[in-house]
Amino acid sequence: MHIHQIYTFSPLRNFSYLIEEENGKAICVDPFDANQMLEFAASKNLEIDAIINTHEHLDHFCGNEGVVQATGAKVYAHENALGKIPGVDTYLSLGDRVEVRGGFLEVMDTPGHTFAHLCLKYIQGESVKAVFTGDTLFNAGVGNCHNGGNPEVLYKTISEQFHTLDGDVIIYPGHDYIENNLEFTLNREPGNKCACQWLKKVKAGDSTKFVFNIADEKSFNAFFRLGNEEIVSGLSGNVESEKEVFLRLRELRNKW
Known part of the structure; x- marks a missing residue:
């Protein structure tokens, strides 16, 4: 799919991404x-000509300036990020598309972690192959809502936009x-035997090298398993939905 996931060694364990376009160009998602x-781009004989920031938190755009100075890349971000991310050239909204090698990226409007958050579907033909989330x-988790978000809105985003994706859609998180x-x-x-098995594998190897899909998330992500009896029974009081x-x-994960 011509997608490069790059672990940044940041204190927050960020991932950045390079997505190949045609003619040796590439889009950088969330440069740290x-x-x-x-x-990395030079090692692949690629030239970065565009940056897409998923949202306005500093660790997702702090590399913008250096990339722009070196390459002249144009910066894209959610339309609600106006005044929150410096130097944005184009603001994106639901359904906007950007051509890349082998397909295109389509913008998802995904509020919850913040209200200026977008995700990107990578589509080939009529099929969604991956999502940059x-x-x-x-x-195995979802974002927090401490800094400009709302957990009820995040629930709506996850349940309506991610639960419905096909199981083989790959997840590329931040x-x-x-x-x-x-x-x-x-x-x-x-x-949860699947979570136990994967935890052993992750601890035994390099966690940054694993790539998972929606089917995996439904097997070990508690936020995709909301009807699971063991999860529900472990919550105090009556839980009605x-x-x-x-x-x-x-709320529990916030304190974990």
Whole structure:
């Protein structure tokens, strides 16, 4: 798919991405370290001509300036990021498309972590092959809502836009939090054999090298398993809806 996932070694364990276009060009998603992005692009004989920021938190755009200075790349961000991300050239909204090698990127409007958050579907033909999820959806978890977000809105985004994706759609998140997230799943659902098996693999290897899809998330992500009896029974008091399960889990994860 001509997608390069780049672990940045940042304190927050960020991922950045390079997505190949035609003619040796590339789009950079969420550059954290400009020099790292430029060096990686050069090693692949690619030139960055565009940057897309998934949202307005600094760790997702702090590499913009260095990349722009070196390449003249144009910066794209959510239309609600006006005044929140410096130097944006074009603001994006739901359904906007950007051509890339082998297909195109389509903008999803995904509020919850913040209200200026977009995700990107990678589409070939009529099929969604992958989604760049920023801080909306992580492997085995979802984003927090501490800094400009709302957990009820995040629930709506996850349930309406991600639960409905085909199982083979690959998830490219904004951070590597999978080890902690799997441990949280097992805290809430100790009987989850899939989460247990993957936690062993993650601890034994390099967690930044694993790539998961929606089917994987439905097997080990507590926020995709809202009807699971073990998860529900572990919550205190009466829980009357999957939305309430999600909100309670998000609150518990905030303290994890």
